[in-house]
Amino acid sequence: MHIPLAEPPAAAGAEHLEQQQAAITRLGHELRALVEATVRTAASADTLHRVADGVRHVTGQLTGRRRARTEIPEVDGFPGGPRMYSPVVGAGSPLAPPVRITPTDDGLIGHCTLGIAHEGPPGYGHGGMSAMLLDELMGQACTAAGTPGLTVSLQMRYHQPIPLETPLRIVGRVTGTDKRKIFAAGTITTQADPSTDLVTADAVFITPDPDRTRALFPGLEEEA
Numbered sequence: 633m634h635i636p637l638a639e640p641p642a643a644a645g646a647e648h649l650e651q652q653q654a655a656i657t658r659l660g661h662e663l664r665a666l667v668e669a670t671v672r673t674a675a676s677a678d679t680l681h682r683v684a685d686g687v688r689h690v691t692g693q694l695t696g697r698r699r700a701r702t703e704i705p706e707v708d709g710f711p712g713g714p715r716m717y718s719p720v721v722g723a724g725s726p727l728a729p730p731v732r733i734t735p736t737d738d739g740l741i742g743h744c745t746l747g748i749a750h751e752g753p754p755g756y757g758h759g760g761m762s763a764m765l766l767d768e769l770m771g772q773a774c775t776a777a778g779t780p781g782l783t784v785s786l787q788m789r790y791h792q793p794i795p796l797e798t799p800l801r802i803v804g805r806v807t808g809t810d811k812r813k814i815f816a817a818g819t820i821t822t823q824a825d826p827s828t829d830l831v832t833a834d835a836v837f838i839t840p841d842p843d844r845t846r847a848l849f850p851g852l853e854e855e856a
């Protein structure tokens with residue numbers, strides 16, 4: 633394994649991190665509510681303009697230092713720790729459902745519900761969302777197995793549309809390894825009917841060699 637897995641936060645800073653994560657989670661929750669309201673509303677153009685002015689004003693309040701592109705946020709651990717702004721699991725991301733992940737004997741299970749903001753065909757999930765969910769679950773399963781890697785191949789099969797506003801169950805597991813290559817598989821079902829596969833996937837991940845890891849993730853070096 634070439635990518636060092638994230639350490640848990642130091643006890644001294646743990647309280648500060650918890651407060652920061654709680655605030656990020658709260659803002660993420662409100663932003664997801666705003667996104668949901670935005671894509672459902674039938675408000676008049678006047679109202680939309682007024683809201684847009686208000687949102688611009690609110691955005692202007694997020695001032696101060698902005699993190700650099702390759703910087704790992706202090707509230708995160710990578711790989712193998714929290715990802716507060718991930719578009720899949722990030723409690724602070726307005727783009728994320730967000731998926732809650734729990735380990736199993738055989739890999740990982742994720743739970744989430746997609747909303748209208750994730751719509752592809754009317755009433756159903758966007759196929760790209762399914763790919764994102766499965767890529768994340770399989771990628772995190774690689775990390776959980778001690779072999780973190782980047783996706784080099786993702787084969788999707790869409791058997792049935794994913795219903796929106798319906799609790800989903802996403803499974804990711806490692807099926808084999810070959811030197812730096814990790815093979816993984818995943819499925820999406822509803823929570824109510826976990827035996828009917830809606831979407832399945834196979835993927836190949838590769839653990840980059842140390843030089844490539846340093847070049848891709850300079851933030852890992854700074855953390856160490």
Ligand SMILES: CCCCCCCC(=O)SCCNC(=O)CCNC(=O)[C@H](O)C(C)(C)COP(=O)(O)OP(=O)(O)OC[C@H]1O[C@@H](n2cnc3c(N)ncnc32)[C@H](O)[C@@H]1OP(=O)(O)O
Binds near residue numbers: 767771772836838
């Ligand atoms: C915490 C984690 C959450 C993760 C969540 C989601 C995951 C992601 O979204 S990752 C982002 C999307 N993926 C990427 O951006 C990756 C882009 N690709 C790359 O940067 C490079 O390909 C990289 C660094 C992964 C590997 O490059 P490199 O180390 O040069 O690999 P390379 O030497 O070409 O190949 C290594 C082996 O894999 C094989 N291989 C390469 N590509 C593939 C492929 N598509 N399928 C099968 N095998 C492949 C090669 O044949 C080689 O095999 P062998 O050792 O037997 O000869």
